[in-house]
Each structure stands twice: as structure tokens, then as C-alpha cells.
Amino acid sequence: MSSISVYGPTDEAKTEESLPAPETAYGSSKLLAENVHRSWQQAAPGRHLLVLRPGVIFGPGEGGNVTRLVRSLINGYFMYVGNCTARRAGGYVKELCETIRFAIEYQINSGECSTLLNFSTDSSTPMETFVDTVREVAEVKRRYASLPRCLVLALSYPIEVVAQILCIKQPISPTWIRKLSRSTNIEAKGLQTIGYSYHYSLKTAIEDWKFDVPADFSVHS
Numbered sequence: 001m002s003s004i005s006v007y008g009p010t011d012e013a014k015t016e017e018s019l020p021a022p023e024t025a026y027g028s029s030k031l032l033a034e035n036v037h038r039s040w041q042q043a044a045p046g047r048h049l050l051v052l053r054p055g056v057i058f059g060p061g062e063g064g065n066v067t068r069l070v071r072s073l074i075n076g077y078f079m080y081v082g083n084c085t086a087r088r089a090g091g092y093v094k095e096l097c098e099t100i101r102f103a104i105e106y107q108i109n110s111g112e113c114s115t116l117l118n119f120s121t122d123s124s125t126p127m128e129t130f131v132d133t134v135r136e137v138a139e140v141k142r143r144y145a146s147l148p149r150c151l152v153l154a155l156s157y158p159i160e161v162v163a164q165i166l167c168i169k170q171p172i173s174p175t176w177i178r179k180l181s182r183s184t185n186i187e188a189k190g191l192q193t194i195g196y197s198y199h200y201s202l203k204t205a206i207e208d209w210k211f212d213v214p215a216d217f218s219v220h221s
Helices: 025-042 065-075 093-110 127-138 149-166 174-180 189-193 202-212
Strands: 010-014 049-054 056-058 090-092 114-119 184-186
Touching: 025 049, 025 114, 049 093, 056 065, 056 093, 065 127, 090 093, 090 202, 093 114, 093 202, 114 189, 127 202, 149 174
Parallel strands: 010 184, 049 114, 056 090
Antiparallel strands: none
């Protein structure tokens, strides 16, 4: 399993044919791992390789950044940081499982030995669309403020220093603010090419997640 981090943050849509340009050690390590596995696959006949580059995965059991985002929306302390239109590539965890199953069957039926696929919803979702979908599914009526990125970023530095001194966990870090405000605009062109049909829309994915883990959509959860 690789990652869309091999492309780096980008407002321009990237596909499997785009040149990788990782900006972090994590992205670079994923690209290196891909090359190691390609060398393994090419070293002997009969070896098959499926490289998946998923965006942010959300759903039951994720428990990370997307879960925290959803809970901040439900509990009323979410705010935009100049990123309403920032596009975020990602997809539902159950869709990812279906994608893996489909891709393996595709390799078996087509005889293809090496396949590279991005994984995201049909198109990268603007932050505002994701927020509005969660609000609709969770029946949240409130609207959310939007503060300038430069202001929030400037405030995040002293907040982080004070929190570290007092050993307080808090979500406002310079790294997180920069990450929130940058687009990861990735297209799953390869999935379209091999004929994959999505099982979930963004809304039905959020609804299914809420059905499986209602605690993630509860106030003060």
C-alpha cells in the first residue's frame, strides 16, 4: 500500500501518469518502497504487483484525522482556516476493500502483472462539500466560521509552545494548519480505465459509517 503523498500537495489534478514529487520523508519513503517492489516483480516471471496510492481513508476504525474532523463538526468547535475550496483526495474504507478485490480480479482476468492505481472518490472533494455532507447526515444545523489561514497559522505557534510546556493535548499545530489548507487533488484515472464502478457516494459512505459507529457522530464522543 503506497500513498498519494508521492505526488506532494497539489491544486492541479494528478493521475497515475503524473510525475511524483514528494515533499515529505513519508512520501519519499513510499515512492522508494514502490520501486523496491517493482524490482522484485520484474526479477522473476509469474510475479504480480498491485500498487495502490490511496488518499485519506475514512470510516469505521479510522480513529485519526478524519474522525477528529467529524467529531469537531458534531461538537461545534470546527472552523475553516481559509480552506473551504481546498480539495482533499480520499475515500471510504469499505470502498478501498472493494477496489483491492476488483483490481486483483482484473489482474487475474487480464494477465496484467503490474498495476498502479490511485484510490479516491470519483473526484477530489472540496473541504466545504465534505463538511456539508457530514452536517446533512448528522443533522447538524449550525454553520462554521472561516478564519484567514495566516492568522490561524501565526496563533498556532505560541499555542503549541504553551501546550507543550503544560503537557496539554490540543489540535492547533502549525503542521496541521498547513496541511488543512493545501489541496491534494488526485484523480483515480486508473480505476476508470479498468472499469471499476463505485459502490458508495460520499453521502452514502458517511451514512454507512454513522450506522456502523454511531459514537463517532455523537456529541462529546
